[in-house]
Amino acid sequence: ITSLPAMKTAAEIMDADVPTVSPEADARAAIELLAKSEIGALPVTDAERQVVGIVSESDLILGDEEADLHLPHYLNIMGGIVFVGSMKGFEERLDKAFATKVSELMSADPVTVNDYASAETVARRIAEEHHNHLPVVDGEGRFLGMVTRADALAALVEE
Numbered sequence: 001i002t003s004l005p006a007m008k009t010a011a012e013i014m015d016a017d018v019p020t021v022s023p024e025a026d027a028r029a030a031i032e033l034l035a036k037s038e039i040g041a042l043p044v045t046d047a048e049r050q051v052v053g054i055v056s057e058s059d060l061i062l063g064d065e066e067a068d069l070h071l072p073h074y075l076n077i078m079g080g081i082v083f084v085g086s087m088k089g090f091e092e093r094l095d096k097a098f099a100t101k102v103s104e105l106m107s108a109d110p111v112t113v114n115d116y117a118s119a120e121t122v123a124r125r126i127a128e129e130h131h132n133h134l135p136v137v138d139g140e141g142r143f144l145g146m147v148t149r150a151d152a153l154a155a156l157v158e159e
Helices: 027-036 088-097 119-129 149-158
Strands: 041-045 051-056 074-077 080-083 133-137 143-148
Touching: 027 041, 041 143, 051 133, 119 133, 119 149, 143 149
Parallel strands: none
Antiparallel strands: 041 051, 074 080, 133 143
C-alpha cells in the first residue's frame, strides 16, 4: 500500500519574511513600507506579536465616490442644517483620508489561519473571505508569516 504525500501546511507555504507594523506606527511610514514590499498587505501586531489588524493596498485607496468627500445631503430648515442620512460613513471616509496612525487605516480583527492548517483549508478560507493575504499565526495567535492566494493555489496544484 502506497501512502499519499501529506498536504502542505500554512507554515510550509507562507512567507515568513514579512515586515509588521504596530497600531501606533505612523501611517505614512506604513504606506511607504507597503509600497516597497511585494506582498500587498502588512500585518499589524501588538507588543506580543498578536495580529490585531492588517493594512492592505485596498485600505489605502479611497474609491472614486469617496475621493471627493462630498458632505452628506442636507436640508436647510428654518435656518438650521439637517443632514439627510448618516454622517457615520462620511466621518469614516474623512478619518481614513487623513489617517495619521496605522490603527486609523487598518482593518481590525483580520481573518487569520493557524500554522498547521492545510493548503486546502487556506485556499478555502481565502476564497470564502475574499482576501488575497492571510496572516499565519501560532497556537497563541502570534504572527509567523503571511500566506497569499498564489501560495495556496501553487500548493494545491503541486498536490
